[in-house]
Amino acid sequence: MALDGIYLSSLIEEIKDVIIDCRVDKVTQPEKDEIILSFKKNRKVHKLLINSSSNYPRIHFTELNKENPIKAPIFCMVLRKYLNTATVLDVRQLNSDRLLIIDFKSSDELGFDSVYSLIIEIMGRHSNISLVRNRDNLIMDSIKHVTADVNSFRVIFTGAEYVYPPVSTKLDPFNFNYEEFYEYITTKEIQFSEKFFTGTFTGISAKLSKELVYRYSTENNNFDLDHAKPIYDFTENLFKNLNKNIFLASYANKGKLEDFHCIKLTSLKDCEYAKYDSPSKLIENFYVQKDTHDRLNSKSADLQKIVHNNINRCDKKVKILKETLKECETKGCYMLNGELLTANIYSLKKGDKVASVVNYYSENGEYVQIKLDENKTPSQNVQYYYKKYNKFKIAEEMATIQMVLTENELKYLHSVLTNIINVENYSAIEDIKNELIETEYITFKKHNKGKNKKTKATKPMHFVSSDGIDIYVGRNNIQNDFLTLKLANKNDTWLHTKEIPGSHVIIKNFGDIPETTLLEAGNLSAFYSKSKNSSSVPVDYTQVKNVKKPSGAKPGMVIYSTNKTMYITPVESNLERVE
Numbered sequence: 001m002a003l004d005g006i007y008l009s010s011l012i013e014e015i016k017d018v019i020i021d022c023r024v025d026k027v028t029q030p031e032k033d034e035i036i037l038s039f040k041k042n043r044k045v046h047k048l049l050i051n052s053s054s055n056y057p058r059i060h061f062t063e064l065n066k067e068n069p070i071k072a073p074i075f076c077m078v079l080r081k082y083l084n085t086a087t088v089l090d091v092r093q094l095n096s097d098r099l100l101i102i103d104f105k106s107s108d109e110l111g112f113d114s115v116y117s118l119i120i121e122i123m124g125r126h127s128n129i130s131l132v133r134n135r136d137n138l139i140m141d142s143i144k145h146v147t148a149d150v151n152s153f154r155v156i157f158t159g160a161e162y163v164y165p166p167v168s169t170k171l172d173p174f175n176f177n178y179e180e181f182y183e184y185i186t187t188k189e190i191q192f193s194e195k196f197f198t199g200t201f202t203g204i205s206a207k208l209s210k211e212l213v214y215r216y217s218t219e220n221n222n223f224d225l226d227h228a229k230p231i232y233d234f235t236e237n238l239f240k241n242l243n244k245n246i247f248l249a250s251y252a253n254k255g256k257l258e259d260f261h262c263i264k265l266t267s268l269k270d271c272e273y274a275k276y277d278s279p280s281k282l283i284e285n286f287y288v289q290k291d292t293h294d295r296l297n298s299k300s301a302d303l304q305k306i307v308h309n310n311i312n313r314c315d316k317k318v319k320i321l322k323e324t325l326k327e328c329e330t331k332g333c334y335m336l337n338g339e340l341l342t343a344n345i346y347s348l349k350k351g352d353k354v355a356s357v358v359n360y361y362s363e364n365g366e367y368v369q370i371k372l373d374e375n376k377t378p379s380q381n382v383q384y385y386y387k388k389y390n391k392f393k394i395a396e397e398m399a400t401i402q403m404v405l406t407e408n409e410l411k412y413l414h415s416v417l418t419n420i421i422n423v424e425n426y427s428a429i430e431d432i433k434n435e436l437i438e439t440e441y442i443t444f445k446k447h448n449k450g451k452n453k454k455t456k457a458t459k460p461m462h463f464v465s466s467d468g469i470d471i472y473v474g475r476n477n478i479q480n481d482f483l484t485l486k487l488a489n490k491n492d493t494w495l496h497t498k499e500i501p502g503s504h505v506i507i508k509n510f511g512d513i514p515e516t517t518l519l520e521a522g523n524l525s526a527f528y529s530k531s532k533n534s535s536s537v538p539v540d541y542t543q544v545k546n547v548k549k550p551s552g553a554k555p556g557m558v559i560y561s562t563n564k565t566m567y568i569t570p571v572e573s574n575l576e577r578v579e
Helices: 005-019 074-083 178-187 196-200 206-219 225-240 279-299 301-328 331-343 378-421 426-438 477-487 515-527
Strands: 024-031 034-041 044-051 058-062 087-093 099-107 113-121 128-133 138-142 249-253 256-261 272-275 354-358 367-371 461-464 470-473 493-497 505-507 537-543 564-568 576-578
Touching: 005 034, 005 044, 005 058, 005 087, 005 099, 005 256, 005 279, 024 074, 034 074, 058 279, 074 099, 074 113, 074 128, 074 138, 178 196, 178 225, 196 206, 206 225, 206 256, 249 279, 256 279, 279 301, 279 426, 301 378, 301 426, 331 354, 331 367, 331 378, 378 426, 378 477, 426 477, 470 515, 477 505, 493 515, 505 515, 515 537, 515 564
Parallel strands: none
Antiparallel strands: 024 034, 034 044, 044 058, 087 099, 099 113, 113 128, 128 138, 249 256, 249 272, 354 367, 461 470, 461 576, 470 505, 493 505, 493 537, 537 564
């Protein structure tokens, strides 16, 4: 569900309780469309995250620590200039819509007090964050600039006068009477359908409207204009007593998050719900995974394109090699023809177009017809078939070697692609980029050499099993080699999905491994593989001493023996994780 005005009203109450009369302690901008304002209250830091992305615009308190860019963006610098040490005066919602205003009192360079408003528009692809000076309504800056070419109604850029979005003519669910309600639905000819409430009131999303229609219909048989009064009574009672009936919960179907709201969604009968005591915690838990995945996917798009292009190249190469090998299967016929012609060369003469000879390799001794070039001597015709045979023989040998190399390269590229899909942060993306540079899938021109800043490499993931045993998981192929060839002891246990690209997993243990730990490590191996969404994934495990790296093999590519196999249906691990 998109964040609507009704849920936003519950968020505002929580935000007000914390930040009003507080000073801004810190301003950061970890993403191009996201800012974080930090406040200190009662010796505790409260971080208010404000996001203006097209997919997941939102505002809430966050406990996540996000890495900030080395150079702060311009919008962040503007906010620091005007809001650092500023005091929050008020937090308000405009007409119960998805528009929030946070008022700050700040002192300018001359020591005069000024009031600035941070206006947050949570409106899908039109979402924005603007800092406006109240005394002249001028925009100091905005996180997204909008020109007249994009929006003819209003422009948003530094120095322009701020204009609010068009005012909705819909009713305010927290402030309306029966006469207004009846006049609106009759004048606008609102249809009595699942979208009735979203078409009548501001701040109500389509999914919440569906829920309200479901609730009303279970209590009343009729849902039409003739029963406008019962509909009005139902709506007024719901929103008048909303604060008393807040039910913060997220809803999941078979483990997959489906919805959330501050109003109980009784229509989701097949879903399990998880209750929360804070609207910020709920919205963060609901969005953080999806938002992070989308951002990482966008950040790694170039790497994915490089890997996909190389996979397509290898697939085409495999196709050509298979055709070559199939063609080489006929080489025996050329060898046979050469030997039969050699045995009967005395009976051949220049100008013959065909030779009819006995196939003495056959038990039946039948005659075979062999085509000849009439312009060649018998000896030249014999040499033609031998040369053709040798050509196919060499081609087959080379194609076989190339097939093995190409298939190994495909295995490597698929493992890189799996690692890209499973990345958890930007540093992991940089590690994979460096790996592709080392393996020469990414090249730089000479004049670019030395300009790329080296980033600190990430460490392998470190988990502690329920038995207290250390488990390590590689994030990429460079880490896989490090884990298996350097970190691991020869008696440690090594795990990897069987013939499926994925991470190397090491169980650090010198004695017998408890079954619980083995299953937990197997789950990690399956989860951080290409088959993380499959069931009954085969996971091989053996001692590290049975794992070898062939000479010249690409990063992460190993061979192993004396292994056992278990089958795991992967789930996200809840093991303790050591950073």
